[in-house]
Amino acid sequence: MTRRSLLGLPALPALPSLAADATVTASVQKLQLKHTWTTVMSSSTHRDVLYTTIRQDGLTGKGEGAGIVRYGESAESGAAFVNRLAPELARMDLRQFGKVIDWVLKQSEADWAAKAALDIAVHDWVAQRRGVPVHALWGLDPQDAPLTTFSIGIDKAEVIRQKVREAEAYPVLKIKVGLTNDEEVIEAVRSVTKKPLRVDANEGWKDKDEAVRKINWLEKMGVEFIEQPMPAHMVEETRYVRQRVHIPIIADEACLRPADIPKLAQAYDGVNIKIDKAGGL
Amino acid sequence: MTRRSLLGLPALPALPSLAADATVTASVQKLQLKHTWTTVMSSSTHRDVLYTTIRQDGLTGKGEGAGIVRYGESAESGAAFVNRLAPELARMDLRQFGKVIDWVLKQSEADWAAKAALDIAVHDWVAQRRGVPVHALWGLDPQDAPLTTFSIGIDKAEVIRQKVREAEAYPVLKIKVGLTNDEEVIEAVRSVTKKPLRVDANEGWKDKDEAVRKINWLEKMGVEFIEQPMPAHMVEETRYVRQRVHIPIIADEACLRPADIPKLAQAYDGVNIKIDKAGGL
Incomplete structure (x- = not known):
């Protein structure tokens, strides 16, 4: 039947x-x-x-x-x-x-x-x-699509400045940091643009107090938010950092599926959703 | 831009x-x-x-x-x-x-x-x-749609038997109980059909031990699950009942939105989702 x-x-x-x-x-x-x-x-x-x-x-x-x-x-x-x-x-x-x-x-x-x-x-x-x-x-209005970022990889100051100039058409930049030259990278970007910046450390900072110092410095440089400052497994350390900074902390490597969210709730302010992580639209 | x-x-x-x-x-x-x-x-x-x-x-x-x-x-x-x-x-x-x-x-x-x-x-x-x-x-296969129930309201035994006969075309029945004649209703149904039955008490039972007794009796009558045995606000009492019965307990009046689910997790086995409660498809 x-x-x-x-x-x-x-x-x-x-x-x-x-x-x-x-x-x-x-x-x-x-x-x-x-x-x-x-x-x-x-x-x-x-x-x-x-x-x-x-x-x-x-x-x-x-x-x-x-x-x-x-x-x-x-x-x-x-x-x-x-x-x-x-x-x-x-x-x-x-x-x-x-x-x-x-x-x-x-x-x-x-x-x-x-x-x-x-x-x-x-x-x-x-x-x-x-x-x-x-x-x-899905009956959506394409005009409602959010602005996404154009990403600038880590490099020497001179190359960074060139990349930022080439990205003139893109109104929001995402800057990769997390190696040894973070300040050099950000200062190079800021020397050629006043655009809104978002910064991604890709789990690069292993010391929580170093992360606090860097994020508070980034805030002064006009950065909107910081993505994945510490390794994904360092949830407690990230929570410690979050209590000591002002700009939002976004999870990327720490959050692959919705089931990851509850344990991250106190350590992060948001999640970077990627189609390649989520398995589709 | x-x-x-x-x-x-x-x-x-x-x-x-x-x-x-x-x-x-x-x-x-x-x-x-x-x-x-x-x-x-x-x-x-x-x-x-x-x-x-x-x-x-x-x-x-x-x-x-x-x-x-x-x-x-x-x-x-x-x-x-x-x-x-x-x-x-x-x-x-x-x-x-x-x-x-x-x-x-x-x-x-x-x-x-x-x-x-x-x-x-x-x-x-x-x-x-x-x-x-x-x-x-949504690209769905209509053959995958689950069978739903045909509901039989509370009534005298004679009328119940007539309603069940009229519902011959429907393979699964949902029987309403929760007033004073629960046994009469169920026995009247069982006197004329061996179909799978699901029972809805609509918050009718106020005493947790009475609920346990009735549900265990319903299980013997071949009932698949019991819906909303106790008032929606009696979450602790429903949890007490759930620990003492075998068939699943389903939330209806207790669950209007997804946000209701976490506090119900220990008291219920499932949720009755209705389009009129959820606000659409």
Whole structure:
């Protein structure tokens, strides 16, 4: 007995099969960066990114994800995840995208960037099929989208100044710190711009009193908030820091899922939500 | 500076105005019931229901809501809420339905059934505009919808048996109890059917040991779970009961919003989610 037979409704017409021409692909592309990208975590001249496509019914949805080494992911491991799912995924009806995405999320305990790449590709397919942009699927006003930041990696003062000049079009900057030259980096930025700044230490400061000193100095430099000042596991130390500074402290590496939030409530003022961490839109 | 100008994207084309023919209506209709409907809360021969329509761009979305007296709502108070919002709501672009529904939810601290009626009307409008059923807006498989129950109000044994016979098409029944004839009601049901039963006491039992005795008797009668055995405010007493019975205890009157859940965690096994309580889909 199904709900429809129970209610005396006629059976739904069988959906015409869409899967005949269906394919799911994964590929890794090496993006050459304009500047060497340095944070506390690594320094690199390129970025490997996972690209996925989902083709069905003559439409191709495209998605991408950038696995983060900090969470044990790479573009290659993401591609392996997508390739493992591809045969079954290609047989699913993408019109039932809510069901499809639920299924993808259950196929592993990790692979969040690869899940995000598939989620984006599915949403792209659905939006194309409906003839609308993705924001219209949820009835949102694109004018309400918040301003995001343009990130400036750690570098020597001279290069920093050049990067900030090149970022002229972007009204809010996020500055990476956490190595040995924090003051040099911030002073270089401020020597060429008065824009709102947000600062990300990527877990770089290990001493809580050093973190307090640096954050209070950053406040004087006009910084709006500080992201992940101390290592993710140092929740108590971060709470200590938060009681001694004025600008908000935002969790990034410390917060991957909603379940992480309760234990962080006293130590942080907010959370940096990333599609690659959350597994999709 | 907007996000689009920041990114060097062309301005979005102005949406053609849809609001020219827009109207929002509210009406109250008295539904005559086939049987007098009795629960712990009230007894009545009819039901006043709020109906709303939202018309825009040649399409009319329809919604309904049944305000619950227990929460200080009536069809009339819901209609007043809709009428208060109607002028501004009629000027909104329903294609941005996510924004519209967010706005509706913020217009009062109560009026949940009226909010639900508007939410349903908006979703109906959007689904018609897209040419799909509402479940397709979220990409769900309608075959996955769970079976719901058919409710049998409190009555004399003879009438109960008649109601159960008339409900032959419904595979799961919810039986209302909580007045003085609980055993009579359940035995009357069981005398004519072996279907799965769920029982709702609607806060009817005030004594925790009486609740334990009744629930353990209901378990022997093949009842799957008991809904709201004790008054919503008796959280500690309900926790006491839960430790002494085997079938799940479900919160209804005790749980209106997600924020209610933490304090109920030890006293209940689950929550009855109703669109009229939640303010929409």
